[in-house]
Amino acid sequence: MIVLLAVLVAVVLVGHRFIPAGGIVETFLPWLGLTIPMLALLAWRRRPAVSLPAVLLPLIAWFALFGPALLPGDDGHDxxxxxxxxxxxxxxxxxxxxxxxxxxxxxxxxxxxxxxxxxxxxxxxxxxxxxxxxxxxxxxxxxxxxxxxxxxxxxxxxxxxxxxxxxxxxxxxxxxxxxxxxxxxxxxxxxxxxxxxxxxxxxxxxxxxxxxxxxxxxxxxxxxxxxxxxxxxxxxxxxxxxxxxxxxxxxxxxxxxxxxxxxxxxxxxxxxxxxxxxxxxxxxxxxxxxxx
Missing domain, CATH: 3.60.10.10 (Endonuclease/exonuclease/phosphatase)
Known part of the structure; x- marks a missing residue:
């Protein structure tokens, strides 16, 4: 179940534009990152050897989309x-x-x-x-x-x-x-x-x-x-x-x-x-x- 949920979150992050009537998903897309530590905790308690690698999928997908937002901006400006x-x-x-x-x-x-x-x-x-x-x-x-x-x-x-x-x-x-x-x-x-x-x-x-x-x-x-x-x-x-x-x-x-x-x-x-x-x-x- 944990593997399935991890794959589902990753698919939503990567393929959100293909979800029918997905505007609400796209509005709150960054917040899907909150599911990743919860999945990691569940994976650690149950079958870490199998489940933890699966949690890497949504983690990589989230950082690909939103990782740059965590970097500081450049104060230089005109x-x-x-x-x-x-x-x-x-x-x-x-x-x-x-x-x-x-x-x-x-x-x-x-x-x-x-x-x-x-x-x-x-x-x-x-x-x-x-x-x-x-x-x-x-x-x-x-x-x-x-x-x-x-x-x-x-x-x-x-x-x-x-x-x-x-x-x-x-x-x-x-x-x-x-x-x-x-x-x-x-x-x-x-x-x-x-x-x-x-x-x-x-x-x-x-x-x-x-x-x-x-x-x-x-x-x-x-x-x-x-x-x-x-x-x-x-x-x-x-x-x-x-x-x-x-x-x-x-x-x-x-x-x-x-x-x-x-x-x-x-x-x-x-x-x-x-x-x-x-x-x-x-x-x-x-x-x-x-x-x-």
Missing amino acids: LIAVQHNASDENRDPAGTVRELLRVSPDLVALSEVLPEALPVYDEAFGTAYPYRAAHGTVALWSRHPLTEDAPLDIRPSAFGPDWNRGLRAVARTPHGDVAVYVAHLPSVRMGLTGFATTPRDESAVRLGAALKAEPLDHVLLLGDLNATVQDRGLRPITNQLDTHPAFAFSWPAKAPVARIDQILARGLTVTSLWSLPRTGSDHLPVAAHLRF
């Missing part, structure tokens, strides 16, 4: 970016901004920013961040000039025209122009058959098409994508962009178990990625060092 779902129920926007600015970011992307809250956020960011782009419920604040500011249509076909959760702007940094995308993909819903991901996946396809057509060499995506980077639904995006293999869990804020807030790049290297302390949101912010 830019610092922050992504945060600030929550439209946040009662302390100014306090949220103060927490985000502790890392001295160059770029801060927020989602769930209601239009009526924009003046409060603008005042909190102050004169150090004089450049801002906002469309729908997503916004970007920058130390560097922003040009080509425009909404980005990532709306699923079943959603109404008032749904707007994407923007694109070009940040004119001292190191070169960067096409910055800010996106908030639709939420997933849990049902009897697993995650209902169709709107999110459709939105990811539309975002992926925009990224593919992007003419600039340096591209940065900051967003609440409502999925981990292992999720197959994000493949239109993750096939084009890279991130740092840190855990940096961001959701839920009270007891984070998954990183669904992402900082991904092309033509830039994400040298380190980490989560920031809790704000008035149900998400934790994530920050990244970026190098040209």
Whole structure:
């Protein structure tokens, strides 16, 4: 039985993308590592000569997927970016901004920013961040000039025209122009058959098409994508962009178990990625060092 369980865990780790309706598995995939010491303990107590070698299978598979996340990041950077779902129920926007600015970011992307809250956020960011782009419920604040500011249509076909959760702007940094995308993909819903991901996946396809057509060499995506980077639904995006293999869990804020807030790049290297302390949101912010 122990051998069978060890093989099963290894198969799930290696072949998670082939599991039907496997979104929930991919969301919590790193936590399968917790089964390995339990299997090893059971194997040691029963038939170690046979069972312990089998436990090596999921151990190797887990380290192949998540071992790099255990390595320290590189503090060397040219830019610092922050992504945060600030929550439209946040009662302390100014306090949220103060927490985000502790890392001295160059770029801060927020989602769930209601239009009526924009003046409060603008005042909190102050004169150090004089450049801002906002469309729908997503916004970007920058130390560097922003040009080509425009909404980005990532709306699923079943959603109404008032749904707007994407923007694109070009940040004119001292190191070169960067096409910055800010996106908030639709939420997933849990049902009897697993995650209902169709709107999110459709939105990811539309975002992926925009990224593919992007003419600039340096591209940065900051967003609440409502999925981990292992999720197959994000493949239109993750096939084009890279991130740092840190855990940096961001959701839920009270007891984070998954990183669904992402900082991904092309033509830039994400040298380190980490989560920031809790704000008035149900998400934790994530920050990244970026190098040209």
